[in-house]
Amino acid sequence: MSTNLKINPERLWSTLMETAQYGATPKGGVRRLTLSDEDKMVRDWFKTTCEAAGLAVSVDAIGNMFATRPGTDPSAPAIAFGSHLDTQPAGGKFDGILGVLAGLEAMRTLNEAGYETTHPLTLVNWTNEEGARFAPAMMCSGVYAGDLDMATMLAGTDRDGKSFGEELERIGYKGPETVGERRFKAFVELHIEQGPILEAEEKTIGVVTGGQGIVWLDGVITGRDSHAGTTPMPMRRDAMNALAEVALAIEAVALEFGPAGVGTLGEALVLPGSRNTIPGTTTFKADFRHPDAEALTAMEAAFTARCREIADGRKVEIDVTRIWRKDPIAFNSTIVEAVEAAAAANALPARRMISGAGHDAFYISGTCPTGMIFVPCWEGVSHNEEESATEADCGAGAQVLLDALLRLDANPPS
Amino acid sequence: MSTNLKINPERLWSTLMETAQYGATPKGGVRRLTLSDEDKMVRDWFKTTCEAAGLAVSVDAIGNMFATRPGTDPSAPAIAFGSHLDTQPAGGKFDGILGVLAGLEAMRTLNEAGYETTHPLTLVNWTNEEGARFAPAMMCSGVYAGDLDMATMLAGTDRDGKSFGEELERIGYKGPETVGERRFKAFVELHIEQGPILEAEEKTIGVVTGGQGIVWLDGVITGRDSHAGTTPMPMRRDAMNALAEVALAIEAVALEFGPAGVGTLGEALVLPGSRNTIPGTTTFKADFRHPDAEALTAMEAAFTARCREIADGRKVEIDVTRIWRKDPIAFNSTIVEAVEAAAAANALPARRMISGAGHDAFYISGTCPTGMIFVPCWEGVSHNEEESATEADCGAGAQVLLDALLRLDANPPS
Known part of the structure; x- marks a missing residue:
């Protein structure tokens, strides 16, 4: 289970910088609060770009976006990946965004190679991971997983008294799909570490075995x-x-x-x-x-x-x-091993680690086999306009994501 | 140097309770901010009451009030005593007030006995000891002593933008006397301890040797x-x-x-x-x-x-x-010894101690020999509506004050 498919790190970086324009701050960060005008802009861009890549885009009733590339087996459940495009009020260009855009880069790489997977592949943008405008964090992966109540979440308000439901409709992202209806064969989330360990130990890939x-x-x-x-x-x-x-x-x-x-x-x-x-x-x-x-x-x-x-x-x-x-979360061992093998196949220094921060993958792990990949970020700084990651590390993360997805396509978790 | 003059503790207590009506709070405390209507009321009461006791009342240009009982030697400088009648926003009935009213009680006791002192005796109400409405604390003893600048103090404003000078004129207590013109042979201030030591050690009198x-x-x-x-x-x-x-x-x-x-x-x-x-x-x-x-x-x-x-x-x-x-302040040894002797003569348990809090006496000590007397207060609580002292302890403090004044009249500090 090895391919010669290579993602294009320059294209990934250029896409990261392109989306960083939506809500760009003077200090080089991003302010893209959930369901804001900036969130609508990046969603519109995401939909258009995915469709241009031949993906079928669907939106569920709480705004989660799914962009699917078909597989050869029409009866197979999709293998999914992605993260979130919203940011903290003074956030960076990578937290969440890297996971979505690296998934897009993987799709583009498969398209260029004409590579057909057995399972459909679905790239996901989860709504309101940050929880900064509407509490709590990881809201819409939580609703998707059945852990958070949808009516309660829609009724929640921001500081100005605007409700989540009203704002979701206002920006046009209350979709027709029933939340949680779509289930996956597996889910993999690539994310910056948001901690200092990988950088300090000069590792490129964090093979995430679970959450604290x-x-x-x-x-x-x-x-x-x-x-x-x-x-x-x-x-x-x-x-x-x-x-x-x-x-x-x-x-x-x-x-x-x-x-x-x-x-x-x-x-x-x-x-x-x-x-x-x-x-x-x-x-x-x-x-x-x-x-x-x-x-x-x-x-x-x-x-x-x-x-x-x-x-x-x-x-x-x-x-x-x-x-x-x-309670702590343990990720699926098949996915952990696939990530580890993908890092090794690319000769990338890697270590197993626990996620210190919360992620959408935590809720999703209650619905299907799930795993995560970390890449280093500068001095562990996140939730900050100074948040930074290198083009090489972002590219390495996308490469490991693609390779892990192909390994899981061939040998899916049971 | 011993007299049989006995102050009247019931009268002192009744006077304390009488003045506590000016700015009385529902919880039994006093709110009598400097230069407020309540401050004017207690000042009017103080002036009227002192004059009724035959004292000559003078007010200086920053509102300090001086009520003098003549001595037999018209050329002798006055021996002074007193404290302040203003309170914290949620203050008690004793902080400052005891020192003024015990001085009044001493005057009344001398009057009843027809006792003539050699030195004139002057009872003082220092303006704005608390500093709660207009900063800093101990303001007008500080101006009197030359340590604080009068023009700066008059220009200071409260939260509503009203200046000290305007408010002083508004309540009618900008007097004709030049501030600091009047100097004393000695100054003695009686005060509640505002700390827990005397109560814990079951001492009635704190012989204050200085300030921290x-x-x-x-x-x-x-x-x-x-x-x-x-x-x-x-x-x-x-x-x-x-x-x-x-x-x-x-x-x-x-x-x-x-x-x-x-x-x-x-x-x-x-x-x-x-x-x-x-x-x-x-x-x-x-x-x-x-x-x-x-x-x-x-x-x-x-x-x-x-x-x-x-x-x-x-x-x-x-x-x-x-x-x-x-810097620390050391009180005058003649006054310390007079207070200690007065406590002993009245068989009151006493201990020497340092004042932990600041008092008008600190500034006055730069202008003449100065000392202080402490009495216990309940659990050391002060600057609080629950501030409390017993009738017996207040009376003991007034008795020691009177006896110390008479000792100083006979053997003044050099």
């Missing part, structure tokens, strides 16, 4: 406001210093469960917020992740136990509430 | 924003965890310089403030205090050295800027 489980915890620490000048150190019930110990406990627990575990305190408030008042209240929002479900449970337990010790030691109350948990 | 020196430091910690899911722990430059170490360093330095030293991190911001983004920037505002100037300098040096270690250890930048330093 996530636990989100909200905390409130209650001590006592008192005068910074008149309250002796031993008589204080300082919610700031308790917060400091909580932050370091999150880090310590993550290191204890490392290297796979991570833990972050990303938001905190210090109240009442006066230099000469000892803070009586602090709040925090914590994020723990681990690829193993039991380890994730153990991380949460270790952290909450440590919070009790901190509370006792500092005469404060620490209330911790779990507001969300998502 | 204060250093205010502003800090900015710069790491790097990155994705909470994709950035391995060892590759992070987490400004939140650096902030945590900074907070604990402030505490450690204070403990190292304890028990006199204190250190507080009262304000902090965590940016960009997203649960799944490792904070790239944090800011903090720190407050260090110590009664010894050299120790205060050493605390600051120890802290900034520790910040450099934290910055190195966490690959972040920590910029620390000193924005204010106030």
